[in-house]
Amino acid sequence: MIAGVAPAARLFAALVLVTAIAALRHPMAQGVALIGAFVLVLLAGRPPAVLLHRLRHVEGFLVLLLVMLPFTVEGTSLVAIGPLDASAEGLWRAFGIVMKVNAAAALLFALIGDLDPVRLGHAARRLGVPLRLVQVFVFTARYVDLFRDEIRRLREAMRARAFTAGTSLHAFRSYGNMAGMVLVRALERAKRVEEAMRCRAFDGRLPAIGPPESRAGAAACTAMALVAAGTLLALDLMP
Amino acid sequence: MAHIPDGVLSLPVAAAGWAGAVAMAGVALRRLEEERIPETAILAAVFFTVSLVAVPVGPSSVHLLLSALMGLMIGPLVTVAVMVGLALQLLLFGFGGLTSFGVNTVNIALPGVVAALVLAGPVARAAPGRAALLAGIAGAVSVLATGGGVALALALSSGDYVPSARVVVVTYLPLAAAEALVTGFAIGFLKRVKPDALMGATP
Incomplete structure (x- = not known):
């Protein structure tokens, strides 16, 4: 489904959605983003095993951050280990970050993970990269x-x-x-x-020859990404 | 550890990182003549692949950042090499992120650019032993600067990260030691084998 869409539109959708995910503060919105991202991976027909392997590595960065958060955020005490006090608020913060990071990683995997560098590079050029x-x-x-x-x-x-x-x-x-x-x-x-x-007649100038890409589904993909990002942000603002 | 993923940083910090990265890329690209694109890209590929080698340190292993080595060889073009490397990491392995791309670029590339500005001349003029020593110091300092940048980005994103950010800096110490030694020996090797590979060696 996603494989046929123009790479520039997919890259733009990834940018919009990842930015929206990074802005989420509410656990429900974060959870919806995570589930949505996994559904997108399945819809895109990308191999879940490869995604899980990637996520395991991404988690490496988080361990240090997350292990400490429950102890550093003030709030209702959950468990006390000696002088250390794990708070419920801190645990939720940590859990929320895990959901956001995994949602963003899964989303990138679904939307641009199957592009080879040549296609991704020229998609980025369409979006204004020099x-x-x-x-x-x-x-x-x-x-x-x-x-x-x-x-x-x-x-x-x-x-x-x-x-x-x-x-x-x-x-x-x-x-x-x-x-x-x-x-x-x-x-x-x-x-x-x-x-x-x-x-071969290289005179110091390189022409910008990208692979031919269809414009199929670009408008729909952009519209869907904007709607999904808006929905997530609205969910996040709901009390 | 230098690749902060999406969803950790606050949006203002991520935006500031992007602004910094765009400014640095602007400066670098103005110096990148089209003629030199193949050479720059081939060196960027080497730096990327060497950083994939797991260098054992004690019971663990580290991946080098090579920003000082890059700076001493290609100067301000470090920014281009780092951006390309980070984009490849993201595409091939899923490390790093899009919103955090700017912060990650600045954290890794800026110490390399500074190393180039401060040390490229002295290293190019020095004898191999002294050049290796200077490069080693530059390697250690630039890794610690990257660690400091990561910690700063975390601390500015949320006050709750501050205790973790302090620990993050400590985790960069083994990498700084390995980076110092490998950068020093690599520059010593280049000084003896191909001295004109260093920036500032030829006008």
Whole structure:
């Protein structure tokens, strides 16, 4: 359903909805946003297993924040552990943040998670992101896999020379040299890439050639996102 | 830990972060000639992939930010490399967020830009050993600045975050140590192998 919609409209919808979610304060609105986001993931036909894997990582940032919130927010006492006092208000705050963060992550996964960098980059250009930034983004995305392989080969070479990862000066020096080596090779590659581009009539200007995108469903997608964001904000203001 | 997700920051803080990031990107993009887009992008890809390597520190491991190393090599273009890296993280792994994108960009890129402004010249002129030492210090300081930025963004978003924000700063100490050593050794390596890779080495 979502896969056919123009990427620029999907990116705009994601921006609107994530901003609305970030503004929510009421647990009911936050819960509705979370359920809505999960429903959207299912409707979009995106694999829930991949989403759960992602959410587990997102939760890493929250642990520190959330474990402390119940103890730092003043309010009705729930449990007391020695001098520490967990408040109901603090627990609700923490729970609310978990719902918001997960709702936003699920929403992004549903709306833009299946776009490849080229399509996302040119969608961002339609929304006003400068062309040069988009060009660097598309170029970078193309080279990431290549340098991942390069680093993998270098680390294999290190292991073949009996390098073991650990906390030692030698290990840090090896990582530093590895980073330096990859950078040296990258600079040489950049020079070759530029030469190759010049051979193909690159005169220092890059045209903005994006993939052809249909405009299908763009208006409907934008309208639905605005209505959904408005509904969430209205729910949030309800007593 | 430097990638704050959506839904944690208050909207005014998120908006201020976006404003800062847009201003920094404006400055950087004015210096980015179209000719240099391939080279900048290829280096950005390296910084991104190196930051994916888990570097063991004690019983845990850290992912480097590399902002000082980036600053010493590409100067103000750090902002472009960081924005691209954060966008890829968000798209490929779901780390970070859209509303928090500006704050995350400023937190990571600004220390790199400052490192470039202050140290690019001295590092380019110094002997390899001294350059490595300066770069190491820049690495540690920039990581701590990023940690401070994350803590500040949290504290400004809500007074309830303040105690957690203090703990956040402490969690950056192991990363600062690892970053200092790797940045120092990497700059030492580049000084010996390819000194013109550093910013300020060639006019």
